[in-house]
Amino acid sequence: MSAALQAQQRVRRLPPEVNRILYVRNLPFNISAEELYSLFGKYGAIRQIRVGNSKETRGTAYVVYEDIYDAKTAVDHLSGFNVQNRYLIILYYNATRHKGKLSLKEQEAELRRMQEKHGVDGEQRPAGKK
Template sequence: MSTSSRKLQSEINRILFVKNLSYNVTSEELYDLFGKFGSIRQIRLGNAQNTRGTAFVVYDDIQDAKMACDKLSGFNFQNRYLVVLYHQPDKVAQTTSQGQGATNTEHKSMADIASTPRRQI
């Protein structure tokens, strides 16, 4: 396969943003589901009032993240249809400047995940 045919769209990255999760979902259940597509570096489950039902899933490999996004977007998990998107820091920064969305601190922490050492649970 040539290098040009392996290029991915610019929004594709290793960090997935998952919405429409059950408020009762555990990180272990998300590891079980998303781990079927590859090695996971980290999962951050939203627990604040405005982030419940969401999570960030960070893969070690971008191809694994792409496959998970392709296969799990719209997947029925715990009687809810998942919305799986690629994390887009530029859009987070844009909504932050308009007074909505994540704070700059949250934006930086997600951008720094790629350099976070891998943890075992």
């Protein structure tokens, strides 16, 4: 690509949701970080990849690019890409969405602590019956 064309691409405005951090879903459980580096590295320099390894996060990964335009290019080319008979779902990382999930987990943990403290089993009972 010519330098003038690259400079022109850098000047254009990006939508507000575009981010250097990508959230990748629907990954094969046996995919390695090295395979992800080779797949996503085609679109630019990668700062970090984190592959989910717990029961709740298997099949997901975060890919952090050095440059926001490289991240956008990767989303444009890899969304719906078939990897080991699975179609990738790639989203831009949204901090407020993920904070909401964390706070919900924290709320549930706090509710369990309060139930244990006050001896409540958490079952819903009809009004007026004990």
